[in-house]
Amino acid sequence: MAASANGKPEEGFCYNKDAGMLQCPAGKLAMRVEKRTAKNGNTYLRYIFSKVKCRKCPLRESCRVGRGKSKERSYSITQASEKNLERLKFE
Template structure:
């Protein structure tokens, strides 16, 4: 199944695994790379299990937190007394702030497996075909009126989709028949 980045959520990846099919959908950049506003200047001290700032000061506390979209982050807390006098505080510490934190996304196993899948040659070839799907969606919405619903219920929207796709296919068939017979539109 091919989808855009909106389909690369944890539940969709789990569903694909459970039903034994591949989900060709890139992960959102924030999920794949994390959100490090200071780049790779921060580093992880594995002995203390804490993050260390670019100036070499270690966090004094950490806490696991849930974000709104079900992803989890590990938040590391820094001593603001040290941050106030740090020579590297520009762009890192906001004057007057009561706390300084640094958060790292905790990637679930599903996202790790999806990242490995993204590196495969099969994934790279299949994801290149995504633009064709988007072209057809754009045609259905812009040329055939699927951008706006005729109805306010699901059955009506489903019927509109069926009719619109049928119309697009009939037009394509007529165009192919005319091309085969040497006629112009």
């Protein structure tokens, strides 16, 4: 699973407001999004992309979307909790 920790997608990925989904550098939209909570209290959005579409993509070799054996490819964007945002101010 690829991830971005600053609350914004990495370069090439963008949020498509019309579709309400993340779009990859190749222009493919995520199939769905899941909101999850990590052990440290941060929430993150896990965007799920089609394994079939990723397999055929010309940008596959340089892509940041995960490549595990699962049926899906995912990309996560962490949203820091208030507690962790306060901690980061002092680091």
